[in-house]
Amino acid sequence: MKLSIILAPYDSGHFHGGCGQGPDALISGGLVEAMTLAGHDIAVKDIGKVGDAQEREIATGFAVCNAVAAEVQAARDNGRVPIVLAGNCLTSAGAVAGEDADAIVWADQHGDLNTPETSIYGFLDGMALATVLGLCWRPMASAIPGFHAIDPSCCVLVDARDLDPAETELLATLPVIRTECPGVAKAAERLIAAGAKRTHLHLDLDVHDPEELQANRYAHPGGPAPAELRQAVCDLARLLPVVGITISAYDPAFDARGDVPPLVGQLLTDLLATVERS
Numbered sequence: 001m002k003l004s005i006i007l008a009p010y011d012s013g014h015f016h017g018g019c020g021q022g023p024d025a026l027i028s029g030g031l032v033e034a035m036t037l038a039g040h041d042i043a044v045k046d047i048g049k050v051g052d053a054q055e056r057e058i059a060t061g062f063a064v065c066n067a068v069a070a071e072v073q074a075a076r077d078n079g080r081v082p083i084v085l086a087g088n089c090l091t092s093a094g095a096v097a098g099e100d101a102d103a104i105v106w107a108d109q110h111g112d113l114n115t116p117e118t119s120i121y122g123f124l125d126g127m128a129l130a131t132v133l134g135l136c137w138r139p140m141a142s143a144i145p146g147f148h149a150i151d152p153s154c155c156v157l158v159d160a161r162d163l164d165p166a167e168t169e170l171l172a173t174l175p176v177i178r179t180e181c182p183g184v185a186k187a188a189e190r191l192i193a194a195g196a197k198r199t200h201l202h203l204d205l206d207v208h209d210p211e212e213l214q215a216n217r218y219a220h221p222g223g224p225a226p227a228e229l230r231q232a233v234c235d236l237a238r239l240l241p242v243v244g245i246t247i248s249a250y251d252p253a254f255d256a257r258g259d260v261p262p263l264v265g266q267l268l269t270d271l272l273a274t275v276e277r278s
């Protein structure tokens with residue numbers, strides 16, 4: 001399969017800081033080699049330095065989205081499936097825009113459903129899914145080339161278990177489909193019934209059970225083992241048209257043994273084999 005791996009190495013406005021080191025660490029951990037061995041034709045594109053000189057989190061976060069949207073669109077123009085390696089989860093808003101996605105599967109330890117009215121941490125990524133669903137940061141999001149908010153009924157939230165009280169309240173008012181990994185097939189059926197035709201797959205690596213795999217500083221108990229997540233994304237890809245993938249929030253400082261890159265390689269290889277067959 002022709003793939004474009006797009007690197008967006010930012011964390012909260014910081015180029016190559018924290019989870020912003022994740023994309024490069026995945027590449028130096030052998031991701032391209034693993035996928036080339038699996039028969040894929042890979043082009044790697046790094047968005048480089050974007051945003052303003054002050055590295056403001058919000059301005060830079062959306063500048064990253066704009067750059068990613070353009071690279072994803074360019075990948076599609078060249079017949080390549082886009083795979084975005086991101087430090088920040090907000091980056092998926094750019095991927096969704098470039099892919100013209102109308103549905104999203106969001107696998108994450110967190111809900112990322114805060115808004116500026118409810119955030120208690122002031123962390124833009126804690127509002128990432130809310131932004132994708134058109135619930136906040138609307139002027140900034142609509143300025144991303146190609147961005148259309150995804151209807152909450154076309155969103156599946158997988159294994160989110162560390163929710164802030166306001167996120168739980170908001171979720172109770174939204175038709176977002178919630179599931180754990182073993183239930184994704186049912187969730188996919190509901191997504192199709194809701195009209196999903198072009199699904200973006202967002203994988204925050206902290207969705208994993210931290211006892212099995214810790215991807216960053218967040219370590220809330222529960223969540224899937226790597227093999228369970230792999231199975232779930234393959235089940236999804238068998239049932240849904242997946243148009244692109246974001247792998248987000250890997251901070252190599254929490255992975256001294258370098259366990260994460262080969263597991264991401266295995267996940268993407270299995271997932272793409274399923275996409276190819278479907």
Ligand SMILES: NC(=[NH2+])NCCC[C@H](N)C(=O)O
Nearest residue numbers: 089110114121123125126164
């Ligand atoms: N994508 C992430 N890392 N999200 C973590 C969010 C944590 C917390 N709920 C917040 O709003 O700040």
